[in-house]
Amino acid sequence: MATPTLDKAEKSGKGAPEPGFADSPYIKVTFRIRRFNPEVSEDAQWQDFELEIDPKERVLDALHKIKWDQDGTLTFRRSCAHGICGSDAMRINGKNRLACKTLIKDINPHKPITVEAIKGLTVLKDLIVDMDPFFQAYRDVMPFLITKGNEPTRERLQSAEDRERFDDTTKCILCAACTSSCPVFWNDGQYFGPAAIVNAHRFIFDSRDEGGEQRLEILNDKDGVWRCRTTFNCTDACPRGIEVTKAIQEVKRALITRRY
Ligand code: SF4
Ligand code: FES
Secondary structure, X not given: OOOOOOOHHHHHOOOOXXXXXXXXXXXXXEEEEEEOOOOOXXXXXXXXXXXXXXXXXXXXXXXXXXXXXHOOXXXXXXXXXXXXXXXXXXEEOOEXXXXXXXXXXXXXXXXXXXXXXXOOOOEEEOOEEOOHHHHHHHHHOOOOOOOOOXXXXXXXXXOHHXXXXXXXXXXXXXXXXXXHHOHHHXXXXXXXXXXXXXXXXXXHXXXXXXXXXXXXXXXXXXXXXXXXXXXXXXXXXXXXXXXXXXXXXXXXXXXXXXXX
């Protein structure tokens, strides 16, 4: 049997991959972030940041690297980093997404990746918007169980079929990706918006709840469900996969038929 031999380059080490770099997953990515600081300027402006980063990391990781290593003034919200708290919804490459659920490799890292605040709510600084109008609409639909009569002595029972009726809308994490992707909401901040309707749906279709009529009347308002133009932006934007437009349609139907 022939004895294997090393060629000259292999012997000298030249041409051989350097340890630790041959399989480096890191690539250079440009993040183009819309910055706004009312203490500095009335106008927002785009700023580029270049990063060496593994494209399997998430946009939230990139924002952290930029904040920690390049510009500590970059401002954004985040908490759980795992798609649960709903605090890091932003427009990434023109689409509403959660930064913690968006892998860099999935959004073409070979071109600058744009990151900006969600639309329709007042920008306070960089990627942070004023969420008060959003949460006010949520509170307005009374997102809690309403019952009449005395407290029961045991739990309120519900069949599996009845529970299934509103299962989809229980998944909402109040991230505002749907509401801030809605053209009706952009044009008129008075509209309740998809998220509030989703959360009204969650209780209207709960067989244990007795506040459905009240909620329907609230959403029968000129700024309620009839403003929806069924553009499906909200369904496309929802990081929880909730069929937002379908939920809005079901609330509209319940208003007409009064059956829910
Ligand atoms: S319905 Fe979806 S997009 Fe809208 S607030 Fe809830 S989780 Fe976010
Ligand atoms: S940080 Fe909590 S959902 Fe993204």
